[in-house]
Amino acid sequence: MPSSPVSPPTETDLTHLRRCVELARAALDAGDEPFGSLLVSADGKVLREDRNRVAGGDHTRHPEFELARWSAEHLPPGERAGATVYTSGEHCPMCSAAHAWVGLGRIVYAASSAQLTSWLKELNAPPSPVTALPIGEVAPGVRVAGPAPELTEEVRELHHRFARGRGASS
């Protein structure tokens, strides 16, 4: 089965992605990992936003996972299929799976999992316990756009700040 092609984000996509990066910055300022996401309806309305909340010790508290579960509870299947999830960092396999299981639509990300993995390496950060598979390998039916080169440096800088903070506190 061919996986869906990855296309570049549009101007509207970039507006939403910038908000995701703001949420990622808010997560970092609150002592959490810098990730932020938005759920946007088919007619462009922001339905929900969230950021990483793993600092309390539950490492499944990714914003994309929260948005998938929120949409399953609050949106009929047709609205889920038309909705887009924007996120500062590409979905991890857990979140890609949740996204596909609840039947959400498109995903647009600012930085790819491959980029995140290489940044963690250059920072000597501990590797993720979960393999960083691209969304298309976990959820081949989902349309995907990303990464957004316009935001690469900003997202990279947030991850560097997070790694430096962790290094200083341990």
Ligand SMILES: [Zn+2]
């Ligand atoms: Zn995730």
